[in-house]
Amino acid sequence: MRTVFDRKLIEKYDRPGPRYTSYPPATEFTEQVGAEEYRERLLRSNDRKTPLSLYFHIPFCESGCYYCGCNIIISHRKGIEKPYIERVYKEMDMVSSLLDKERRVEQLHWGGGTPNYLEPEEIKEFMEEIRSRFVFSEDAEVSIEIDPRYATDEQLKTIREVGFNRVSMGLQDLDEKVQRAINRIQPYELMERSMKKLRELGFHSINLDLIYGLPYQTKESFEKTVDKVIELDPDRIAVYSFAYVPWVKPIQKHINPETLPSPEEKLAILEMVIERFQDAGYVYIGMDHFAKPEDELAVAQREGKLWRNFQGYTTRKGVELIGFGATSIGMLYDSYFQNYKTLREYNVAIDEDRLPVFRGYILNEDDFIRREVIMDIMCNLGVSFSRIEETFGINFESYFENELEELKELEKDGLIKVKDRRIDILPVGRLLIRNIAMVFDIHLRSKKELRFSRTI
Known part of the structure; x- marks a missing residue:
């Protein structure tokens, strides 16, 4: 199904809204839910015998990109990562001791920051430490973010x-003027060489x-980047x-907002992007993502x-996500938990033999x-009333009477x-799925101000 770009409707519905990497979103997390609750919920999760997804946050970068919104530490001096990694091992000890050893890891992801800030020997040791504490499925999805x-x-x-079989690389834009403005010089030849090397090494999936x-981006300048990306032939974009x-x-203060x-230009860029990638055979999955059929x-x-989970779209529904490292978020079936965001607070918790969780959320029946x-x-891209009814024992029309009434305007449009x-x-609605989902978000109804990115 090809996505249709309707500028008038986009302008009508464009407003702040959650990205729904979770529901409820992280804005509902509270410091009233912390480390002790996390310990209890981890232990209880063993009764479900669900498989695991592990996320490791490696916050270090050799240079700062001015657009960056991640939790990072910039340093050219290698070695500062060692004490942090040692503490992550200690966190793994604490968490893995609470989990049933029979539960298999179906997903692993290293994010950042720049995970390839680590030297080859550090990468080997880190993975050995993970595998010494967790058992992996034979078909586990093992992915890493790389700065080429x-x-x-x-x-x-x-x-x-x-054991990594999937790679994600930041390309951002190939225009040299844009690259200078964001402090990220990354020529096409470098990307071409990186893609070729990754293919030679046998990676199953490459995302850009x-x-x-x-x-300084324009529709015309970014179209050249899009065309080059199509030539690179990634599996996902x-x-x-x-x-x-x-x-x-x-760090964004380095960017002059006048540039x-x-x-209007940004909307034109988005329309071009969707058309060009669909013309090239990619499927618009939704929420910024494209993939080969x-x-x-x-x-x-x-x-x-x-x-969806805190890493975005996933094919492994039902796995329970465990986050390690500063700022990482875990997603159990019935609860969400986040580690301290600053390195100082994370380090103190680990050194005091405490799980480094500082906030979380416990789902109620309505949330489920x-x-x-x-x-x-x-x-x-669709909801079956009967499936929801069979899963939760409700009558969909009665339970969502107000929401179905509110959907009438979206249906009319x-x-x-x-x-x-x-x-x-x-x-026409595929670009506005956040707006459609927001109709069912009861937490939004009490919000006077929406602290989210805009839906388009």
Whole structure:
């Protein structure tokens, strides 16, 4: 199903809203839910015998990109990562001691920061430490984020040898003027060489990240980048909207706001991106993501089995996510937990033999029901009333009487179709799935101000 770009509707519905990597979103987390609750919920999770997904946050970068919104530490001086990694090992000891050793790891992801900040020997040791505490499924999805500017052949070879089978690389924009403005010089030849090396090493899946809305970008300049990306032939592509929030991320103060594209130009860029990648054969999964038709994401969406977690779209619904390292978020079936964001607070907790969790959220029965509906909208582009009823023992029309009434305007605008006890997202509505999902978000109803990025 090809996504349709309707500028008038986008302008009508564009407003702040959650990205729904979880429901409820992280804005609902509270410091009233902390380390002791995390310990109890981890122990209880063993009764479900669900498989695991592990996330490790490696916050170090050799240089700062001015658009960055991540939790990072910039240093050219190697060695500062060692005490941090040792503490992550200690956190693994604490967490793994609470988990049933029979539970298999189906997903592993290293994010950052720049995971390839680590030297080859450190990468080997880190993976050995993980595998000494957890048992992996034979078909585990093992992924890592890489900055190609600092990736050596030896690093890439090591990453493959220790078991990584998926790679995500930041490309952002290939225009030299844009690259200078964001402090990230990364020529096409470097990307071409990196892609070739990764293919030679046998990686199953390669994702490239792009950002639109950066300084000096125009529709014409970014189209050249898009064409080059199509030549590189990645399996997946993520195209993120740049959020200029220097009051939240001070590094963005290096960017002159007068150099940013206008809202109209930014919309034109987005329309071009969607058209060009769809013309090249990629499936628009939704929420910034494109994938080849044979990719697992596209297949899972066609089969109605796609899901979202704090890493974005995933084909492994039902796994429970355990986060390690500063700022990491864990997602158990019935609860969410986040580690301290600053290195200082994280270090203190570990040194005091405490789980480094500082906030979380416990889902109630209504949250479970609404999460299932919202994730079906966000991931699988439709909701079956009967499936929700069978899962939760409710009458859909009665439970969501107000929401179904509110959906009538979206149906009139052609975003959705409500028929045969189903809600289906139409081609015009695919770009506005966040708005559709927001109808079912009861937590938004009490919010006077929405502290989220805009839906487009």
